[in-house]
Amino acid sequence: MPRILLVDDDRLTLRSLEKLLAAEGYYCRSVVSAAEARLALQGDPFDMVMLDVILPDQDGFTLCRQIRARHRMPIVYLTARGENADKVIGLEVGADDYLTKPFEPRELVARVRAHLRRATEYSQPVNSPNLIRIGTLIVDADKRDALCSGTEAHLTDREFELLHLLARHRDKALASDWLFENIWGYETLIGIKTLAVYIRRLRCKIEADPEDPCFLMTVRGFGYKLTSGSGTN
Numbered sequence: 001m002p003r004i005l006l007v008d009d010d011r012l013t014l015r016s017l018e019k020l021l022a023a024e025g026y027y028c029r030s031v032v033s034a035a036e037a038r039l040a041l042q043g044d045p046f047d048m049v050m051l052d053v054i055l056p057d058q059d060g061f062t063l064c065r066q067i068r069a070r071h072r073m074p075i076v077y078l079t080a081r082g083e084n085a086d087k088v089i090g091l092e093v094g095a096d097d098y099l100t101k102p103f104e105p106r107e108l109v110a111r112v113r114a115h116l117r118r119a120t121e122y123s124q125p126v127n128s129p130n131l132i133r134i135g136t137l138i139v140d141a142d143k144r145d146a147l148c149s150g151t152e153a154h155l156t157d158r159e160f161e162l163l164h165l166l167a168r169h170r171d172k173a174l175a176s177d178w179l180f181e182n183i184w185g186y187e188t189l190i191g192i193k194t195l196a197v198y199i200r201r202l203r204c205k206i207e208a209d210p211e212d213p214c215f216l217m218t219v220r221g222f223g224y225k226l227t228s229g230s231g232t233n
Contacts, residue, residue, distance in 0.1 A: 001025060001026065001027050002025075002026050002027070002047045002048065002116050003026070003027045003028075003029070003044065003045065003046045003047050003048075004021060004026050004027070004028050004029075004046065004047065004048045004049070004050060004112070005028075005029055005031065005037065005040055005041065005046045005048070005049045005050070006018070006028050006029065006030045006031070006050050006051075007030075007031055007032075007033075007034070007036075007037045007049065007050065007051035007052060007055065007060070007063070008030070008032065008051065008052040008055075008078070009032045009033065009052070009054075009055055009056050010052070011032070013052075013078075013101070014030040014032075017030075017050070017078075018030060020105055020108070020109065021109070021112065024109055024112075024113075026112070029044070029046075032056070033055055033056055033057045033058075034055050034057050034058035034060075034062075034063040035057055035058075037049070037051065037063060037067075038063075038066065041067065041070070041071065046071075046073060047073055047074075047116060047119065048073055048074045048075070048076065048112065048115060048116060048119075049067060049071075049073060049074075049075045049076070050075075050076045050077075050078050050112075051063060051064065051075070051076075051077060051078070052077070052078060052079045052080075053077060053079040053081045053086065053090070054079065054080070054081065060077065060079065060090075061089055061090065061093050062093075064077075064090065064093050064094050064095050065093045065094055067094070068093070068094030068095075068156060072156065072157045073119065073157075074096045074097070074115035074116065074118075074119055074157070074158075075094060075095045075096055076095065076096060076097040076098070076099065076111065076112070076115065077090045077095050077097070077098045077099065078099050078100075078101065078103060078108070079098075079099075079100060079101060080100065080101045081100070082100035084193070086098075087193070087194075088193070088197055091194055091197040091198070092197055092200075092201065094156060096115055096157075096158050096184075097111055097115065097184070097194075098194075099111065113185075114184060114185030115184075115185070117185060118161065118183065118184070118185050119157065130142050132164075132167040132168070132170070134167060134170055134215060134226060134227070134228045135214075135215070135228040136148065136149045137206055137215050139163055139164055139167040141164060144157070144160045145160065146160070146163060146205075146206055148205070148206050148207075153205040153206055154205070155202075155205060158183065158198060159198060159201055159202055159205070161183050162179065162183050162195075162198055162199075162202060163202055163206070163226070165179065165182060165183060166179075166216070166224065166225065166226035167226055169225075169226075170225075170226050170227065170228065171225060171226075171227050171228070172225055173219040173222055173223055173224070173225045174223050174224060174225060175222055175223040176191075176192050176195055176222070176223040176224070177191065177192070177223075178223070179195055179223060179224065180192065180194065180195045199216065199218075199224060202216055203216050215227060215228075
């Protein structure tokens with residue numbers, strides 16, 4: 001049974017989430033502060049964390065960054081803060097998704113399923129080569145990380161999934177919509193913005209100069225491709 005940690009100081013929201021997710025076969029543990037979330041994560045293992053941005057003792061962005069530094073499970077925001085700037089910040093500090101309150105129950109369950117499914121799929125052995133070499137960049141499926149000129153990139157799960165998918169289709173232009181749906185497992189209105197955030201994060205980790213990439217190229221008006229050549233974005 002998948003285990004989900006819910007972090008929100010609104011007990012009514014927590015009760016609603018517990019009831020909704022329990023009906024879908026998920027075990028939920030609810031906490032009302034960042035301190036309680038950190039303590040919970042030190043004990044029992046969880047498959048996903050769902051958290052609010054506004055918490056009584058610490059903002060959710062800082063908590064997300066702390067969780068991401070130690071754990072690789074999907075992290076999803078569920079918050080009343082719906083500004084695009086907040087969504088971008090949330091994704092940049094390591095979250096995998098950002099939903100706003102009030103939420104549509106079927107959409108929330110669909111996203112939870114998608115994230116857990118993708119996390120499970122990428123924890124299984126892959127049929128593609130374990131090492132994919134693209135110039136000085138090595139994508140290592142066993143370590144779920146990349147080496148850039150011999151230096152570890154320290155990719156998050158979602159960053160690795162995106163890079164690995166691009167690497168398996170090296171030198172081929174891949175549509176933005178196709179990339180997002182294959183990695184996140186569903187369609188969303190902010191999908192292209194979410195993908196752009198992850199592309200920027202990847203470039204900061206694998207490129208010598210993220211502003212003038214040599215590997216991860218933009219195909220303007222279409223999507224992205226990973227190439228062994230050099231060029232200007």
